[in-house]
Amino acid sequence: MDGRARGLVRWSAWLAAAAALTAAMAAVRGDLEKVHVALAYLLLVLAASALGTRALGFAVAVVAFLGFNFFFLPPYQTFGLSDHRDWLVLFTFLAVAAVATQLLHRARHHAAQAQRLSVEAGRAQALREADRLKDALLASVSHDLRTPLTTIKALAHDLGETGDERAVVIEEEADRLNRLVAGLLDLSRLNAGELRVTPEIVAAEDLVGAALQRVQGPMGGREIRVELHPSEPILLGRMDFVQSLRVLVNLLENAQKYAPPATPIDISVERDGGRLVFRVADHGPGVAEDERERIFQPFYRQPHGEADVGGAGLGLAISRRLAEAQGGSLAYEPRPGGGSVFVFALPAADLHDAGAGASPGAGG
Amino acid sequence: MADTTILVIDDEPQIRRVVRNALEGDGVRVVEAATGREGIDRAAAERPDLVVLDLGLADVAGASVCAEIRGWSSVPIVVLSARHSEHEKVALLDAGADDYVTKPFSTAELRARVRAQLRRSRAAPSPGAGGPVELDGLRVDLARRVLSRDGGEIHLTPTEWDLLRAFVSNAGRTLTHDQIFRAVWGRATGGDPQAYLRVHVANLRRKIERDAVRPTLIVTEPGVGYRFRALD
Numbered sequence: 001m002d003g004r005a006r007g008l009v010r011w012s013a014w015l016a017a018a019a020a021l022t023a024a025m026a027a028v029r030g031d032l033e034k035v036h037v038a039l040a041y042l043l044l045v046l047a048a049s050a051l052g053t054r055a056l057g058f059a060v061a062v063v064a065f066l067g068f069n070f071f072f073l074p075p076y077q078t079f080g081l082s083d084h085r086d087w088l089v090l091f092t093f094l095a096v097a098a099v100a101t102q103l104l105h106r107a108r109h110h111a112a113q114a115q116r117l118s119v120e121a122g123r124a125q126a127l128r129e130a131d132r133l134k135d136a137l138l139a140s141v142s143h144d145l146r147t148p149l150t151t152i153k154a155l156a157h158d159l160g161e162t163g164d165e166r167a168v169v170i171e172e173e174a175d176r177l178n179r180l181v182a183g184l185l186d187l188s189r190l191n192a193g194e195l196r197v198t199p200e201i202v203a204a205e206d207l208v209g210a211a212l213q214r215v216q217g218p219m220g221g222r223e224i225r226v227e228l229h230p231s232e233p234i235l236l237g238r239m240d241f242v243q244s245l246r247v248l249v250n251l252l253e254n255a256q257k258y259a260p261p262a263t264p265i266d267i268s269v270e271r272d273g274g275r276l277v278f279r280v281a282d283h284g285p286g287v288a289e290d291e292r293e294r295i296f297q298p299f300y301r302q303p304h305g306e307a308d309v310g311g312a313g314l315g316l317a318i319s320r321r322l323a324e325a326q327g328g329s330l331a332y333e334p335r336p337g338g339g340s341v342f343v344f345a346l347p348a349a350d351l352h353d354a355g356a357g358a359s360p361g362a363g364g
Numbered sequence: 365m366a367d368t369t370i371l372v373i374d375d376e377p378q379i380r381r382v383v384r385n386a387l388e389g390d391g392v393r394v395v396e397a398a399t400g401r402e403g404i405d406r407a408a409a410e411r412p413d414l415v416v417l418d419l420g421l422a423d424v425a426g427a428s429v430c431a432e433i434r435g436w437s438s439v440p441i442v443v444l445s446a447r448h449s450e451h452e453k454v455a456l457l458d459a460g461a462d463d464y465v466t467k468p469f470s471t472a473e474l475r476a477r478v479r480a481q482l483r484r485s486r487a488a489p490s491p492g493a494g495g496p497v498e499l500d501g502l503r504v505d506l507a508r509r510v511l512s513r514d515g516g517e518i519h520l521t522p523t524e525w526d527l528l529r530a531f532v533s534n535a536g537r538t539l540t541h542d543q544i545f546r547a548v549w550g551r552a553t554g555g556d557p558q559a560y561l562r563v564h565v566a567n568l569r570r571k572i573e574r575d576a577v578r579p580t581l582i583v584t585e586p587g588v589g590y591r592f593r594a595l596d
Contacts, residue, residue, distance in 0.1 A: 146446050147376050150468035154382040157471050171470075178468055201559035203566035209577050210584040226577045234566050242450055242587035351563065 014048045014060055022067040029072065034086070037072045038093045042100070049101035057101030065094045134188070145181050149174050183314035187298060190321045197240045197325050201349045204228070204235040204269040204276060211248040215256070222256060223264040235269055236349040237276035239326050244346060247319040247330065251280040251342045254315060259284030259339065275328075276348040281341040292332045296320045319344075368392045368482065369410055373403030373429065374418035374444065383416055383444075386471035387478060400424030407433050414482055416474075417461070419445040419452060426452075427459045434460035440481035444469070450587030457540045457588065464538070464588075480536045480594045487595075497532065497595055500580060502572055504532055513572070523548065524568045531582060536594030538585050565590060 021044055025037055041064035049057025069079055073086045081087060153174040159167035189195045205228055212224060228235075237244075255265045263283035270277050287295055294300055298317040316330070323330040328346040335341045368391060372383045375398050384394045395410055397403035400421045407415060415433060419426040430441055443456050443464040453464050462484075463477050496505040503512045506529055511518045520528065530539065530547035539547070545561055569576045583591045 146467045147379060151378040151382055153468040154386065154471050158385060174468060201562060203562055205569070205577050206562060206566055206584055209569075209579050210586050212578055213583065228577055234563060234570075236563070245586050 010052055011056060011059070014052060014056055015063060017048075018044060018060055018063045018067065022071055026071045029076075032072070034072065034089055037068060038089065041068055041093065042097055045097040046100055046104070049104045054101055054105035057104065058098065061094060061097035061101060064097065065090065068093060132192075141181075146178065149178050149181075153178075180314075183318060186318050187314055190318065190325075195243075195322075195325060197243060199238045199240055199326060199347075201236055202239050202241050202244070204237060204278070207237075207239075207241065207244055207248060208267055208269065208278075210241075210245050211252060214245070214249050215252045222261060224252070225264050225266045227266065227268040235271055235276060236351070237346045238349040239276075239328070239346045243322045243326065244344075247322050247344055248278060248280070250315040250319045251344065254342075255280055255282035255284065255340070258282065271348055272345075274348055275345045278344040278346075279341055280344070281335050281339060283335075283339045286334055286338060286340050287332060295332065296330070368414070369412040370394050370414045370416060370478070371397060371403065371406055371410060371412035372416045373397045373400065373406075373421070374416070375399060375420075375422050376418070379418065379444070382471065383474065386474050387416075400426075400429045403429055404432050407437065407439070411437075412439060413485070414478060415439055415441045416478070417441055417443050419443055419456070427455050430456055430459040430461050438485075440485045442474075442477055442481055453588050454540050454542075457538060458542060462537055484536045484594065499593060499595065500574075502581065504528065506532060511572070518571050520568070520571060523564055524571070527564055527568055528572070531590070531592035532595075535592045538589055538591040540589040542589075544589060 045061045048060040069090055074082045153171055156167045156170035259282035266281040268279045296316050299313040301313050320330040331343045333341040333343055370387055372380050374380050380396045388394045397406045400423050440462045443461045445453055445464050446467050462481050465474050465477055496503055501514050526548040530544055569579050569582055573579045581593050585591055
């Protein structure tokens, strides 16, 4: 039975009850005072609005009002009244019935709301707990995955040395799986707010050098041009070295993935007011205008990109959050003439920031 | 590497096998220990030439194993660690480990690191103390404080000399920022003055590297410290 049919049955039942009550009281009309009739009807109205809806309560009240008038207030069998004071009785009855119905409705509404709120609070609590468990699980799975990955990689490497090229693929895939695991672990840590950032004074060329060293192998001989002049003063930033390195490495790896192999990647560093700005520019296809913010969302995939370029769409999302966690930023700019420029900015630092009065020679 | 004994302490049998396969043969004998306690016992009994120690042991913390062995032996210790734990690596190096390899590692990398440690422990107790050393066209004479590349003399500040001395005499070893700071400035004060270290390293690189952005002599170990290239 659907809700509508159930409502119809309920209404019919209550109206039948009103009719039955009226008939029963009409049979003994001679023995009843007006107040007995009013109280009996009021009980019916209260019962209807307590067990049914507010509308049902009002409807039963109106039916009782009419029945009261028609059958129990002289002249009988008419809607007229001989004693004008009976109007007062009648309307008082109607008002009491209406107010009682409304009060009951409101009480029920509040009860329902309180229950819903408590259910929602319980659900929010459960969601938080589920989130926490998911993160804990992810962290433990990520760590546990590294051990078998080490074995797979090592055995594949040994196999590769015997000349089996399939083993080289296995080793590459193990590396890729490892990166994916690391990405998931990072995202879960960033989501849980557990990522530790330790800002230090870092020379820009130290960071760029470490990034170049890390991408050396996978870059397969692509030219990476660094615009950094040894004659100029050393540029310094206040950053977490490890996290900033990961951002820069991610940008270089992206450029490697998306730009044609024969094209160079350009890295430049400059001081811009209070910021130390790293730019990684490629000669790839660039990013469509309406995609330029979306590329920083987790699990983003370029709509018309190649089916598989070996990522999970986590790199830029993680990188931006790593940059922001250090008081920096990561943004996209189109490269004039085609291609992408990723602008990674961090707070700049000066030498006098480095030591509070202690000169390095005499320090310690 | 004739008559060399290497002890592998790891509770994962697969990893022990990988390490054994990577290192065994050519006069190298590999002995295994499945727990930290057993590892310490075997290190005392076998007197190995090198120890490969896993960080994630179930029974004893890696740093404790490291410190315990260091208590009575100067045997080189190479640590195997999972990524994302630079703080742990620093703690281990400070506890006396000589180098670390990150999981998943390639066997070639492990072999190279182990060879470098074996060579270092068998060479002069302090590299560079015996006389001038030459690396990639760079000639370092620590005793006479003379530095030159391709015949042209390079001038260093006193601090840079101290830094270079610390690096060269620990060539092939990863030094933590704290260790470098102690070697150059006498004791680790930590905090802000330590920030100068990176600036001095950047300056030193500009003087001794062919390309300061692509250093081959002073290699950055992210989050841990620096490693000077092993002397040939």
